[in-house]
């Protein structure tokens with residue numbers, strides 16, 4: 001009978017102590033960039049939620065509290081390797097160089113925000129479904145004898161979907177170059193992790209798919225980086241890995257959600273003390289990678305960037321041409337669709353209020 | 362006795378009353394328990410029936426498939442799919458099992474499951490939260506497809522769906538969940554399935570609509586001088602053609618309105634039934650006012666996609682002037 005155990009990795013402890021065996025080798029510049037991206041993501045999320053509250057943005061899913069998990073893992077990926085996100089991966093997108101205004105476009109209800117730039121898939125709303133695309137990309141990488149890999153993000157809730165199990169299983173069988181990165185943020189909307197599955201860890205779901213599973217402290221950006229680097233190295237050789245990053249969604253599920261209905265303030269405060277940005281900042285201050293001045297400079301630059309990006313996003317929203325909804329359905333527009341587009345244009349260009357309402361008998 | 366309720370409140374009240382009436386009824390789905398549903402359709406239901414309201418894992422194939430087993434065991438499963446588009450994750454259970462169990466077992470096993478799900482556009486929702494797939498379900502033999510357009514019908518139709526011995530897809534228009542407060546009969550109130558309603562009488566033309574398109578159609582008609590009869594289909598399948606045919610025989614003109622894409626939409630079936638039984642009464646070709654043959658756009662473009670009263674008015678105008 002197979003036996004298994006699940007390894008748990010932490011490089012940067014809550015007390016700020018670094019386990020040198022686990023920590024990745026990163027120069028000061030990389031550490032500062034990691035920090036900047038985490039802060040940028042936090043502030044972008046906060047600004048987005050505020051915009052939504054003022055009615056200037058649609059439903060938005062903030063990743064507040066999950067910055068270490070996303071930035072740490074996304075930075076481990078090579079630029080031309082593939083990132084396949086779920087719907088809460090602003091931080092991962094930012095780490096992959098996606099500008100904030102593109103994320104806002106998606107939240108403004110614009111397909112422009114889902115246009116692919118770089119090796120990043122568009123957001124995926126149906127929970128867990130994107131994991132199969134990542135398995136497909138990883139299989140293609142194997143068939144092409146590529147030395148690259150693919151990372152796929154999903155949540156704890158997603159592990160209950162059949163798609164996620166199928167993805168891990170086929171990835172194993174096909175030697176797909178895929179890393180499945182599960183952010184266990186403890187909740188699927190209101191549903192706590194404990195009633196999602198009876199298994200003790202989510203990482204052990206890898207066992208049933210015959211691939212390796214590992215847990216990492218998802219609020220420890222150094223540990224996440226190291227574990228993801230290792231996993232990607234294996235995946236590039238055709239051995240897929242499931243990583244379970246233990247973290248916490250500090251904010252609402254989306255702007256439509258009210259977490260006070262299903263969890264306590266005590267619990268939120270307890271996780272608040274493990275905030276990934278604060279922990280990393282303390283470490284960087286203690287090791288003199290940052291000081292008060294450089295932090296202020298980073299923060300100032302972030303606020304400027306966000307102001308510009310929000311302006312860009314709003315300007316783009318003004319430019320939306322609804323008639324474009326017809327343009328990308330097929331490579332070549334079929335005649336009936338062309339007719340529908342023409343009809344739409346003629347009705348909307350005339351301003352609508354043309355003829356009267358009499359019967360013509 | 363009546364009381365004034367919003368559509369979502371009527372749903373909640375009906376679930377409550379049906380659970381009291383039928384001790385074998387179970388309500389389950391994602392976030393329906395502690396959270397009371399993302400639209401609050403099951404709010405506080407778990408407090409009243411702690412052993413019969415369940416939060417499930419995020420697993421739609423399970424949510425539908427479990428209902429087949431629960432039903433076989435003699436329970437009355439009432440499942441919630443959080444948004445209609447996520448029923449695709451359980452589509453095989455609907456198409457391959459729930460809908461055909463009665464036929465393939467020659468009536469020895471049935472699936473008395475109701476699957477409730479919010480559907481339709483107009484609320485600036487996220488991607489894949491606005492689709493209308495009633496035609497797809499109506500294309501599956503053995504499945505009933507019910508779509509209320511107002512609080513009183515929501516109550517009466519949901520009660521009938523829950524009591525029905527066959528599987529019912531119950532599509533709730535999100536746009537109307539909180540759009541109006543209307544009087545809803547208190548106590549036992551059912552509306553028979555497969556009966557359309559003439560919600561406004563008229564002589565010059567017939568407009569057929571359902572769900573979220575009914576208020577849009579009524580406002581188009583109310584703005585007009587012509588006398589237009591409005592038929593609220595209420596059950597998409599099995600469809601009540603008699604009410605439609607009777608109206609069209611009287612008016613000779615018809616517009617069918619739906620939010621779903623045009624090609625293969627349910628309007629095509631309505632037109633075919635009119636052809637079958639009222640063709641020689643027609644004075645004009647039947648018009649369709651529908652969504653376009655494009656994936657439901659994100660919300661910056663959704664107003665351009667979704668038929669509104671102005672587009673419906675133009676459709677009515679075209680049949681009147683033909």
Ligand SMILES: Cc1ncc(C[n+]2csc(CCOP(=O)(O)OP(=O)(O)O)c2C)c(N)n1
Nearest residue numbers: 088125126127155156157158187188189447
């Ligand atoms: C297939 C599917 N079912 C249901 C939903 C509705 N829904 C959106 S997010 C969510 C919870 C997802 O939880 P998890 O996978 O843990 O990710 P998190 O939201 O915590 O990031 C649900 C049920 C959906 N989007 N897709």
